[in-house]
Amino acid sequence: MHNNNKDLTLGAPLSGPVLTLARVPDLVFSSGAMGDGIAIDPLNNTLHAPCAGVVVHAARTGHAVTLRADNGAELLLHLGLDTVQLQGEGFSMLVQEGARVSSGQALLRFDLDQVARNSKSLISLMILTNGEHFQTLPITLKSVKVGEPLLHIVPRATNGAQAQASDTSTDEVEGQTRVNHRGGLHARPAALIRQTAQGFSSKAQLHFNGKSASCDSLVSLMGLGVGEQDEVRVSCQGKDCKAALLALLDALATPLAEDAHAAAPVVKAVAPQRPAESGVIQGVCAAPGLVCGPLFHLTAMTLPEDSGGHPPQEQLQALDQALEKVRSDIHGTLDHARQRKDNQEEAIFAAHLALLEDPALLDAARQSIGQGRAATHAWSDAIGEQCEILLQLGNALLAERANDLRDLQQRVLRALLGEAWHYQLPAGAIVAAHELTPSDLLQLSEQGAVGLCMAAGGATSHVAILARGKGLPCLVALGSELLDVPQGQQVVLNADQGRLELTPDSARIEQVRQSHLLRQQRREQQQQQAHLPARTLDGQEIEVAANVASSQEAQGAHANGADGVGLLRTEFLFVDRHTAPDEQEQRQAYQAVLDAMGDKSVIIRTIDVGGDKQLDYLPLPVEANPVLGLRGIRLAQARPELLDQQLRALLQVSPLQRCRILLPMVSELDELLHIRERIDCLCAELGIGQRPELGVMIEVPAAALLAEQLAEYADFLSIGTNDLSQYTLAMDRDHAGLAARVDALHPALLRLIAQTCAGAAKHGRWVGVCGALASDPLATPVLVGLGVSELSVSPPQVGEIKERVRQLDAAECQRLSHDLLNLSSASAVRHACHQHWPLS
Template sequence: MPDNNKIILHAPLAGPLVPLEQVPDPVFSSATLGDGVAIDPLNDVLYAPCAGEVVQLARTGHALTLRAANGAEILLHIGVDTVQLQGRGFSPLVALGDQVSQGQPLVRFDMDLVAQHCVSLVTVMLISNGPGFGLRRLEAGNAQLGAALLEVEATGREANGRPVSHESARGHARVAHHGGLHARPAALLRQTAQGFQSHAVLRFAEREADLDSLVAVMGLGVGEGAEVELICTGPDSQTALLALIAAVQTASVGERHAAHAPTSTAMPKPAAGPGMLTGVCAAPGLAQGPLARLDGVSLPPDNGDNDPAAQHQALNTALAEVRHAIDRDWRHLPRGQEDAAAILEAHLALLDDPALLGDARQHIANGVAASHAWSRAIDTQCQILRSLGNPLLAERANDLYDLQQRVLRALLGETRQLRLPPSAIVVAHELTPSDLLLLARHEVAGLCMAAGGATSHVAILARARGLPCLVAVGEALLELPAGTPLVLDADQGRLETEADAQRLAEVQRHVQQRRETRQRQQAAAQQSARTRDGQVIEVAANVASAEEAAEALAQGADGIGLLRSEFLFIDRPTAPDETEQRSAYQAVLDAMGERPVIIRTIDVGGDKQLDYLPLPAEANPVLGLRGIRLGQVRPELLDQQLRALLQVSPQQRCRIMLPMVTEVDELIAIRQRLDRLAGELGIGQRAELGVMIEVPAAALLAERLAEHADFFSIGTNDLSQYTLAMDRDHAGLAARVDALHPALLRLIELTCQGAAKHGRWVGVCGALASDPLATPVLIGLGVAELSVSAPQIGEIKAQVRQLDAAACRRFSQGLLGLSSAAAVRQACRDFTAQSHAQPAAAAALQQ
């Protein structure tokens, strides 16, 4: 009789066998995750080593776990440190819950991509619940694909005769994510939980959700600022708990951008008039063009008497196809599309969601066709999200609808070959992120939806692409015939449906003028920015990598005004060493040719956390251990970074900037450390050392700080929130955290005056530098450098050339006595209009 306690594991790949202790990862080599074998692969498809059920499938596709008939759980992990690829290069061929046979293909992977970007291709096969199983090796040397490698026998006993420890840890956290735990934050929590062995549950309002399931987490309806309980059970429960608490309490960059979206994106719906439909502005702009419809999938009838096995396979195939398509879209995203990447990551996670898949598979088991089963499962979850009374969570049902449509097209064999007229206004009941990615390949002028919301993922993507977008227009929109000439005025929240030829021509002239203006600005971007009376203002760029620096140079940057070095440190399991840091900094200097580069030392804490350096939970993180304060607590981290910075060449083009300085003694201490390290390295001429002015204390001490600093750069984002006592990530206060507040202007003036007394120059690297309305104010107060986002370099330089520095000085002094930021902004609008009119009038007189 067969022994049901024993199974044979066959080689999932061909290649040399590697002793487990030689795998270049301590978690694997120490058998922390279990005993087993490792293979250096020679083929690009991972096969099932035995029959079993897929009980875990990493969102990123690089790892999965099979449960065999004897209860053994076999972890298959492709490569070392491959999670950092975030799914690029991995195409799962199975889904969570699938029953697979021995030798069935599981995952296809890009060997070249993994080899180039990861530590190693070595793939491990481990028994992750090993204490109850005995292993016997059957093969050594080279593994032939499908050859017997291990015999695994269930012993019925745990290690040392004791049950496996199930330690637990629990704690509370307040949700910092804008809008609560919707798709992207839920995906972040799921990703964090998957990095640990422990099982994690989130509890809220006497209900709980497994963190494996995005829809279960979203279904709790957790809003921004709500307190949740996290419960982790397993061998690394305490570490998992700390990581999850940090994930709950830390809003992502993309969410902060969404929270700070222009106020026009939330404009209330105006009153309708004849020949006009009204809606809510989701992305500003003006456009005109013919109407083009984009419709969803229609399901064929279903008799409810289908073969479950065939329908399960059909769904598996469709899910794999959609995963591959999303992965392809992800890998082809241009630089700077972090929001789009985060949305696609959430969609990949939803495709593996156990709640969705379980619901769909239950319908299939009852004889329902795969298309109807998937559609019903999505509809159920959409109804849950829309019933929670949270507008943002209701809008996240759009992500589920997107996946519903994509999978249905794969199931029904529908392809989307769009034939759109040039410069079309695309109209739909509700567009999805995948719709927008598809439309990116066409010449589209604007978007208009009958439903949708101003904070939806489509709205975020539309703003990033500069596409005017109107939502919540109503069902009357869908009654308009294709080809109808439309004027989309998203700024005013209206769609003009009966525009005459004169109005269409007027809008076309406006759009063309704006396009030509941008082209002229970009053509002149490589020239210096000089005011009409001869003052040169450097316009630099804020970047996070050498690639972004190269792009900034191409856009006309006079230098790098802020390199955020912390991006080298985050989203990784270990800290970068001195060699890696030096190489990264040198690459930025090399990318900028002969132009200067300001590198800010590591600025973490607050809203930026390090996985390998857990910081204590703080009631108010932005007032806690962050910036230079971390360098004081962990001096070895700062010393390592300073040594790396001192070794880049040439030193005269490198400038070091310290964040969150509040005392003169802090600056003196760091300068002494820098001098000592330079002496140890034998460096005679070292980089300049500057201070980031981002707390009121630093602005008030500017004259004293300037005695010891070589330059200042004002971080207006943090300076605003600390001065106004308003959290810049608070959605309800976002519109009021305005750096043009008179109090902020007084601190900027004080900083410039203090610097001038010691011959130091002052730059601005916060968001205010990118606001053309603020350019005359900053120049007038004494700022010599503006560091902006790269696409705005041409526009800001053009603005500088329109100004007279002496007039700016007189103008800015008058602003200090105004009563509010709104009053300052109105005065700036009037001044800018006057400044632009003067050169135009002078040019007309010369003709």
């Protein structure tokens, strides 16, 4: 096929329907671990050369051929899945290694029926194996005949911006599809479309209901108001317009796995209709809690009149500087969120970053500046216009995104005016506003606000999510009456019951203060005892460790009295970068955690990414069910070089006996045995005489059911109750409508925990819990009773959980806990726990 020494068009090597790699039922191929490419479900019995080249490898078993094209691209042509196991039966190789072949030449023949009967699948692959030098652009995703154009290969561009700028082609194509994203084109799906479009040099537009939007603009895409199942048209112009169109149609039609606040049906919070009560405003609880304090009204920034006539160059420079400062601030917020593994906060501010770079906003502001407007007013007006567009669409989710735009409006204005813009809060203030923004909340939290209340807002908004994460009681949808409450008036914010009490008497205020004071005193007492061992009344010692994601968090855990690190999430080293950390960087990071913990042991989990946790340098398919896809140890098997490098780094920390290695997402014994063997080989290679302890995470039901077999070869087991809950109950724990039901105290979960502990005991192994259940003091006696001997909790809760352990009789816990396995629901278990072991 066509070859100009740079790019190359490949013909179809087989006839049949075309599939993307993501749809191939084989993790190694679908993950992109072998490289990018395309698949065909063959209808003919002969594999043909997709281009001219040299045969550099012909499989001994006759099922695969590798060609090197004249431009240097290397192509693996693989007939069927798992067909190597047929040992050549049904295959006839027609070429030899070293042979020169022409485009369309027959390479191998196969018995269609025989191979189909005896293999996993006939689906065949054409894979670009040296993707570091080239990239693939699919031409069609329909059925093809041998020789028809199928895939375009071009050298990897060193500068994407230059590549886009040089695309002056007038080629244009268009197509239609139905949008399958839940809720339509809101922020995350729109960001996916934008990201997809930016992967091509062609210019793409989305057309809906008589309006059009550039696929480069997040705001413009959202502004179309495209709903779920709406029909849209996509047009692309440029040299790679066909590939761009196919990718965009696929991205629009493929549902995105989203977090709770984006995926759940979003309804703007409306205060419930209750009988009016004098001195009380009813609202909706966005974050629970009970506090009192002076009410402080937070007003948005207002600008003076703009007389115009400003020098455009000077104002453009001021705007660019302000944008860069806000961009830098958001990057800092993102880094902090990633260190704390706060995925929700990270997603919110990643969306803000995308909005800040939106061409529709920037072009509008710059055009206004060009007409003599001040940068402050140009930016404010540009945001205001886009907010109006989103609000007029009548979509609650998009209305909440308008609040994100207002947040950016205020942040950039503060930067333009050169003000630090710190709110001067009175001590212990309850902040009131029409609607708060995410950056408002972060700053207010740092300045000591004790509660938040808003006239508008939604219980699923970004601010509500952040308030819950910060432990700040928050009420929304209180109505305009809130804004009439006098500044400085003492109020009681009872978010648990959705009430703002405007006229509390001194007795009520004292009651709330005493409740708050008692909680603080209790925490201080727990902290004083946190460094002592946690022993039950009958002398059983329970190790209370901490879950951390960095050496800084490990220092905090040590200061809080943790008996060790029960889970170090190593993903913090791998995210937000373009290349994987090398062996030395990893070793230094792991050593820093060991050093921070003094003489305590540290359990380090190997990399757990994939599915919903993507890495820039590790291309993985978008998965409809990411929690059921390529993640944990499965990814490590598909990309063994990543795990090998990490294991080498871990084996070189000192002292090695304080380091324990933990494997995530294990579901069968062979996975454990394979890694054990690999560690033994690396130990021999590095001259290490003793292998460190190796543990298995119990986070899929299969692992719990196989605990006895796993414990024979593992040194310890650690139960991840978060994933184990959702896999056992078949409920997404991030689903807003189901989250309350994903309760790890469900009897089915307790039975799996009991079976894990019983299986481990048969081989003398210990069992820990590192999921959220370990941090729930109500669950402590149950876990101790079922045989758990280590609890790994969030660092601030070490003292609380240790105090809880000291109140328990382990023998009684054992007797009562096994009775709980026969109860009917999680709520029944919780009720029984309150009866047997009341929380003081």
